[in-house]
Amino acid sequence: MKSPKILILYASYGDGHYQASKAIEDRFHAKGYTDVVLLDLMAEAHPMLNELTKFVYMQSFKTIPAFYGWVYNATKDMQPGRPFSNLLHSIGITKLQQLISEAAPDLIIHTFPQLVMPRLLKKTGLALPLVNVLTDFDIHGRWIHPGVDRYYVATEDLKAELVTKGVPEERVLASGIPLKAGFGESREDRCNNSGKRNVLLMAGAFGVMQGLRDICHALTLSGQYHITVVCGKNKELYRNLQTAFGGHPDIDLYGFVENIPDLMAASDCIITKPGGITLSEAIASRLPLFLYRPVPGQELNNALYLEGKGIATIAYDPYELALDIEALFRNEERRAGLLETLEELSRPHAANTIVEDLIGQYLSAPAASLLLQQQ
Numbered sequence: 001m002k003s004p005k006i007l008i009l010y011a012s013y014g015d016g017h018y019q020a021s022k023a024i025e026d027r028f029h030a031k032g033y034t035d036v037v038l039l040d041l042m043a044e045a046h047p048m049l050n051e052l053t054k055f056v057y058m059q060s061f062k063t064i065p066a067f068y069g070w071v072y073n074a075t076k077d078m079q080p081g082r083p084f085s086n087l088l089h090s091i092g093i094t095k096l097q098q099l100i101s102e103a104a105p106d107l108i109i110h111t112f113p114q115l116v117m118p119r120l121l122k123k124t125g126l127a128l129p130l131v132n133v134l135t136d137f138d139i140h141g142r143w144i145h146p147g148v149d150r151y152y153v154a155t156e157d158l159k160a161e162l163v164t165k166g167v168p169e170e171r172v173l174a175s176g177i178p179l180k181a182g183f184g185e186s187r188e189d190r191c192n193n194s195g196k197r198n199v200l201l202m203a204g205a206f207g208v209m210q211g212l213r214d215i216c217h218a219l220t221l222s223g224q225y226h227i228t229v230v231c232g233k234n235k236e237l238y239r240n241l242q243t244a245f246g247g248h249p250d251i252d253l254y255g256f257v258e259n260i261p262d263l264m265a266a267s268d269c270i271i272t273k274p275g276g277i278t279l280s281e282a283i284a285s286r287l288p289l290f291l292y293r294p295v296p297g298q299e300l301n302n303a304l305y306l307e308g309k310g311i312a313t314i315a316y317d318p319y320e321l322a323l324d325i326e327a328l329f330r331n332e333e334r335r336a337g338l339l340e341t342l343e344e345l346s347r348p349h350a351a352n353t354i355v356e357d358l359i360g361q362y363l364s365a366p367a368a369s370l371l372l373q374q375q
Contacts, residue, residue, distance in 0.1 A: 004363045005035045007105035011112035012040050013057050016277035020111045020135050023178040027355040033363070037103060041114055045092030061295055062210070069296020078141035088142065089115045096120055107362050111135060118147025129362045133354060134158070135177055136276035138301035139165070150361065152354050154280065155345070175354050176347020177276055182261030183284035184348030196226045196250065197329055200267035200287070202278060203232050209273045210293060211318060212237065213244055218318040220250055222326065228252045228263055261285070269325060274302040283311070284348035288328055288338055290321060311341050
C-alpha cells in the first residue's frame with residue numbers, strides 16, 4: 001500500500017517552527033510514514049521577500065523590540081476573512097498551488113501561521129485535511145481559521161482559550177509542543193564534582209538574546225555556579241565572550257550545538273529567551289526557568305504565562321537575575337514545589353501524541369475511507 005504523503009509547512013523566522021516540523025517528521029518516519037515533505041513556503045515562493053522580512057524580524061528583536069510587540073499585540077485578535085488577514089494568508093498561494101498539484105499530499109500540517117491552504121482549497125475545490133501545530137504558550141489570531149480541521153496546542157489553558165474564540169472543542173488537542181527525542185530523561189541531583197550548581201545560559205539559535213556578558217559576570221561573582229553558555233549561530237557573540245571569559249574555570253562556551261538534551265540534562269536551571277520550543281524543552285527536562293528581558297509579543301506572553309504557573313522568573317537586570325537564582329537554590333521547599341509543577345507540565349512525547357492522533361484521525365485505513373466519503 002502506498003504511504004500517504006504528508007506536507008509540513010513552516011517558516012524560518014527563528015528556529016522553533018523548523019524544529020517542531022522536524023520532530024513531527026521524525027515521529028512519522030519512526031512509524032513507517034516515510035513520504036514527509038518539509039516546505040518553507042515563504043522561502044520557496046518569495047525568496048527575496050523572505051530574506052527581507054527575516055532581516056526586519058531579527059533586527060526588530062534586537063533594536064526596536066517595543067515596536068515588534070506593538071505590531072504583535074495590535075494584530076493579536078485579527079479575524080479570518082478580513083482584508084489584512086486575507087492579504088497575509090494569500091502570500092505564496094501561486095507557488096503552493098503548483099506544489100500541491102505536483103506533490104498531491106494527503107495531509108497538510110502548519111507549524112507557522114501562514115494559512116494559505118484554506119484559501120487555496122476554496123479556490124480550487126480540493127478537499128484536504130489541514131491542521132495547525134502551535135509552537136508558543138500564546139495564541140495569535142493568525143492561527144485561527146474555520147478551514148482548519150484540527151489544532152494541537154501546548155496546554156489545556158490554550159485549548160480553553162481557542163474554544164472561547166469559537167473553535168469547536170473537539171477540534172483541539174492539548175498535546176504539548178512537539179520536541180525532538182532525548183528530552184525528559186530521569187532527573188538526578190546535577191551538582192558537578194566541584195559542588196557548584198550548573199547554570200545553562202542559552203542565547204537562542206541565532207544568538208539574539210542581549211546581555212550575556214553581564215549575566216556571566218554577575219553569576220561568577222559568588223563562585224557558586226558553573227555556567228554553560230550556548231551562543232547559537234552568532235559567531236560575533238561567541239568571539240566576544242571568548243575574549244572576555246575564555247579560560248575561565250567556571251564558564252564553558254559553545255556556538256551552535258545539537259546536543260541540547262544532554263546540556264539540559266546536566267543543568268540545574270536555565271537562563272534563556274522565552275521561545276516556545278526552548279521553553280518546552282526546558283520544562284521536559286524539569287529545569288527552573290529564568291527568562292531574561294523577554295521581547296514584547298509572543299515571548300513576553302510566553303514568559304508571563306509560565307511565571308503565572310510558578311515555574312519561571314522574569315528578570316531585566318543581571319544582578320537581580322543572580323539574586324533570583326540564589327534565592328531559588330536556598331529555598332529547597334520552593335524548589336521542590338517548582339520541580340513538581342514542571343513534572344506536571346512536561347510533555348516530552350508531544351510529537352508522538354500529535355502523530356498518533358493524526359494517523360487515527362486522517363491516515364489510518366478507516367479514517368481515509370471516511371474522508372473519501374466526506375469528499
